[in-house]
Amino acid sequence: MTVEIVTIADHPELVPGIARWLWEEWGRAKGRTLETTVARVASRKARIGPEQSVVLLDAGVPAGTASLLHDDLDDRPDLTPWLASVYVNPPFRGRGHSVRLVRAIERLAAATVPSLWLQTSTAVGLYARLGWVSVGNGVDHGTPVVIMQRDFVRSDL
Numbered sequence: 001m002t003v004e005i006v007t008i009a010d011h012p013e014l015v016p017g018i019a020r021w022l023w024e025e026w027g028r029a030k031g032r033t034l035e036t037t038v039a040r041v042a043s044r045k046a047r048i049g050p051e052q053s054v055v056l057l058d059a060g061v062p063a064g065t066a067s068l069l070h071d072d073l074d075d076r077p078d079l080t081p082w083l084a085s086v087y088v089n090p091p092f093r094g095r096g097h098s099v100r101l102v103r104a105i106e107r108l109a110a111a112t113v114p115s116l117w118l119q120t121s122t123a124v125g126l127y128a129r130l131g132w133v134s135v136g137n138g139v140d141h142g143t144p145v146v147i148m149q150r151d152f153v154r155s156d157l
Contacts, residue, residue, distance in 0.1 A: 001058060001095070005104045008053040009045035018055060018065045021087050030141045044069075049112045050081045054104050056088075056097050063092035066101035068108050073119050075138050076147065081109060083118040083150075098123075102130055110152040119145040 008015060016038060023037040032040075044053040044067055053067040065087050072082035083105045088097045109116045119138060120127060124146050128134070132148040139145065 002060070003097070003100065004057045004060075005054050005100065006057060007045075008041065008055065009047060011055065012042065012045075014055050014062055015042045017062055018053065021065065021089060022085055025087055026085070049109075052108065053085070054101065054108075056101055056104075058092050058095070058097065061092075062089070063095075064088035064097045064101050066105045068105050068116075072117070073138050073140055073145070073147070076117075079117045079147070081113060081116060083109070083116050086118075086123075098126065099130065102127070106150065106152070113152075115149055115151045118148050118150075120148065121145045124148070 019038040019041040020034065022041065023032065023034045027037045041053060044051045046052040050068050050070045053065060055062050056064040065085060066083065067085045069082045069084045070080050071077055072084040073079070083102065086098055086101055106116060118127065118132065119140055121143050124134065127148050132150045134146050135149045136147045137144060138147050
């Protein structure tokens with residue numbers, strides 16, 4: 001298995017497919033349009049810090065994505081930056097790709113900030129195994145979520 005992580009900035013041709021995944025998984029339920037989601041993903045082209053998105057390629061095929069964003073929870077604008085939109089396409093699940101994506105965003109963030117935030121309603125156990133700590137609860141568009149934080153120690157990245 002050949003795995004490569006690339007950026008949206010370097011591969012804008014991947015935006016429509018990635019945006020469709022994110023829209024179907026979360027955006028539609030939040031009242032966003034596919035067009036709005038495409039525009040949001042396409043704008044994530046920073047080279048350092050937020051806003052940027054990465055795509056994991058498994059044998060050259062887009063298999064998953066994750067983003068480093070300024071914010072990801074309307075009720076907590078004081079927390080920044082965020083690991084967000086971690087998604088692995090179902091045929092590629094069970095191969096460790098979510099861990100690869102999380103670690104890729106952690107490395108991008110650790111270059112410029114001492115900690116990172118995320119919110120999840122389904123994957124607390126995964127993130128806890130990766131060193132994230134639950135720090136509170138929130139609500140994202142009507143869905144209860146757990147807010148987690150990851151402080152960086154240079155030796156663990």
